[in-house]
Amino acid sequence: MDPADLDHLLMTTRSVRRRLDLERPVEPEVIEDCIRVAVQAPTGLDRESWRFLVVTEPERRRALGALYLRAFEGVVDELQRAGGGDAARLERPGYRILAERLHELPVLILVCAVGEPDPDSLAQQVGFYGSVLPAAWSLMLALRARGLGATWTTLHLREADAAAGLLGIPAGVTQTVLLPVAYTKDARLAPAQRRGPEDVAYWNAWGRGR
Template structure:
C-alpha cells in the first residue's frame, strides 16, 4: 500500500470489525514493531503496549467501555450533537455516532484490544503535557497505519479512561504507567475505505499569523 493511500484511508473501523475471526498475535506484533519506530521526546521510549486477547479480560474492559459510552452519549456532547445546523455534516455525525454506539455495545467482543501506555515516573506533569502524550500517540497512529496495510481495522478511542483506574487494576498496570489510547483490532469486512470529507485547507490554514 502506498503511504498516501494508507494515510488517507485509515479510518476508525467499528461496525465493520470482524468479531468472529481470530487475529494472529504475530500480526499484532508486526504492527507494534513498526509503532516502535515512532519519535519520542528525548528518545525516551517510555511506552508500553498491553495486548489483551483473553475473553474474560476483554469482556470486563468492554463493560467499562459500555458504561463510559452510555454516560458520554447521555451528556449530549457526543458526535451526534455536533453541527446540527449543517445538514450535510449532521448526517455524517449521525453515522459516526451510530457506529460509535455499536462499538460501545461490542468492545468486549473485539478479538484484540491494544492499550497504548506511557511511563510517568514522577506522575503526570503539571501544565502542558504535550511532550508526554506526544511521545506515545504518534506510535499509536503508526500502529493503526500498519494494521490497515495488513488488512486489520482499528479505532482510536479514549472513552475507557473514565475507568482508567479500574482497567489498570484489572490488567495489573503499575501506578506510574498511564493509559493513553485503546485500539480495538480485528480484521475488517469489505474494503471500500476512502478519504473522508474534511474542511477545506484554506479554512484552517494560517500563514505567518492567525
C-alpha cells in the same frame, strides 16, 4: 517509495467499527509486527516510554468491554442533559455498536506511557503525550496496511482506575488510547470530508492566507 500508496494509506485509515470479522483470529505475530513499526515513531529524549498492553483473553476483554460501555452510557447521558449536538453524534449507530460489541473484537490494545504528565507544564504535557500518541497512530496505520481495522478510542479513560485494576497497570503509568482491533470484512475505507489547507493552514502569521 511511491507517495501515492503512502498517501492512500494515510488518507483511508478510518475508524472501523463495523464490517469487522469477529470470527477471524488475529495472529499475535501480526500484532508484534505492527508494534515493531509503531516504535519507530518519535519519542522525547529517546525514552521510548510507550507500552502496548495487548488484551486477548476473553474474560479480560469482556470486563474491558463492560467498562467501556458504562463510560459510553455515562457520556451519552451527560451530553443529553447538557443539550446540543454532541449527544446526537455519539448516538450515531457506529459508536453504540462498537460500545456494545467491544469485547467481541479479538484484540484490544491499550497504549500506555510510563510516567505521568505534569498538570502545570504545557511543554511537559506536549512532550509526554507527543512521545506516545504518534506511535499509537503508526500502529493504526500498520494495522490497516495488513487488513486490520481499529478505532482510536478514549472513552474507557473515564474508567481508567477500573481498567488499571483489571489489567494490573501500576501507579505512575498513564493510559492513553484503546484500539479495538479485528480483520476488516468488505470495509470501504475512503478519504473523509475534511477542510483543506486553505482553511486550516496559515502562513507566517495567524489567520493569514498564502
